[in-house]
Amino acid sequence: MLPISKPDLDAETVYTTCTATARPKSVRPQLQQLTVDLNDAVARYDTAAAGEGLHTLGDLQHQPDGKPDKQPGIKKPKPKAGGLNTHLEAAYTNRLVPEKSPGHGFYEQLMAKAPDGRCPLCSQGVADTLDHQLPKVVYPLLAVAPVNLVPACRDCNFHKGDQAPAAAADQTLHPYYDHNVHDYTWLVARIIEPPKPSITFHVEPPPDMPPTLAARVRLHFTTLKIARLYNPQAGPAVRTLSLNLRRWKLPSSQVPQHLLELAEDAAVENPNCWQAALYTALASNAWYTQGGYEKPWR
Ligand SMILES: [Zn+2]
Structure with a gap:
């Protein structure tokens, strides 16, 4: 694992940028109202990650809807107005990653943190994606939180999967925190x-x-x-x-x-x-x- 400094991007700015153009328009006020919860979640994440405690954020799982937005083995449903979790995941997939999306500049800034372009998780592969340290399917509120987004190679991203830690020892190393x-x-x-x-x-x-x-x-x-x-x-x-x-x-x-x-x-x-x-x-x-x-x- 290659330690890297924490991103200094403002979580609320990234979130606002990536949710401001959500569709349908009717969902935007609901997403906007979540900024308080988002800031609270990011502050808790920061303290927890620094103390090997990401497993203590269990109450944030599947928030704000309170339930998974897809069932294991069942294809992800299309975004619908009622499912905020799906919109939060889409904020990452559609509004942060694609080249011409509103948040792509943040994506680039996060990717640029990879030392010499290498994946900090294995220190061998080429960093060509962002890995959610806490998976977005379990923690949708943290889907575009910069401290939760780590440049990684596709193999590490794949092997890490969507597992959420249930205990302190369940956490893989976090390049921003586990120096x-x-x-x-x-x-x-x-x-x-x-x-x-x-x-x-x-x-x-x-x-x-x-x-x-x-x-x-x-x-x-x-x-x-x-x-x-x-x-x-x-x-x-x-x-x-x-x-x-x-x-x-x-x-x-x-x-x-x-x-x-x-x-x-x-x-x-x-x-x-x-x-x-x-x-x-x-x-x-x-x-x-x-x-x-x-x-x-x-
Ligand atoms: Zn890797």
């Missing part, structure tokens, strides 16, 4: 030795990591299927590394230190990046440092 997750090193790589050398990646939280945060990291890693994003990159990285070590003719006694320096450099940007985990694991692997880099890797 302390990198105060700890929890990503580790394991080297599988010959005959078929390979690498696997795992979450192993250190003992001093708060249990809820540790559980959330595990959940984030498994929900978004992150290990499988690292594996295809790690093999080529080791092959290039081995090639360099052979070319430099570095004495094998100096190889572990060199690998630790590579790990340290990689960790500057993100202590839990796969490169830092990989080089750390290789540095302490006797088979690799004592000549394994001379052997073919797959």
Whole structure:
């Protein structure tokens, strides 16, 4: 997960822009009246997210209508005047996302927060959509709330789905709020030795990591299927590394230190990046440092 700063967009301005042209016209006054509820919900969200408490916002589920606007397995109904939840979801889908929609400028501003255009959730994919941290189908009032909209790749967006957290440990990491997750090193790589050398990646939280945060990291890693994003990159990285070590003719006694320096450099940007985990694991692997880099890797 790549931490990013919270968007400084005003939630009411975004909401007003995205609901002012709702159809039919008759629904607009009702949507406008919701700005008080919206501001209250966003303020509560901000406090809750900062304290790993998004699961405490259960009373906002399916508000303002108070019931889901679609039943599981049944196709979403067309917007109708009576269902405000459907109009709130449409504010996102029709008034924030499309290129010529009134709120598209906000969409662009939120997308621009993706570091180097990367998905902050997996740090691997290209950010090409916005993910609702709390799903809009469950929390329609937060459908266009900037703090709930995180740039993401389509895979992360898909894997996250429409699940709403029921407990503190049920929350995947939030790039706007969970910046302390990198105060700890929890990503580790394991080297599988010959005959078929390979690498696997795992979450192993250190003992001093708060249990809820540790559980959330595990959940984030498994929900978004992150290990499988690292594996295809790690093999080529080791092959290039081995090639360099052979070319430099570095004495094998100096190889572990060199690998630790590579790990340290990689960790500057993100202590839990796969490169830092990989080089750390290789540095302490006797088979690799004592000549394994001379052997073919797959
Ligand atoms: Zn992603």
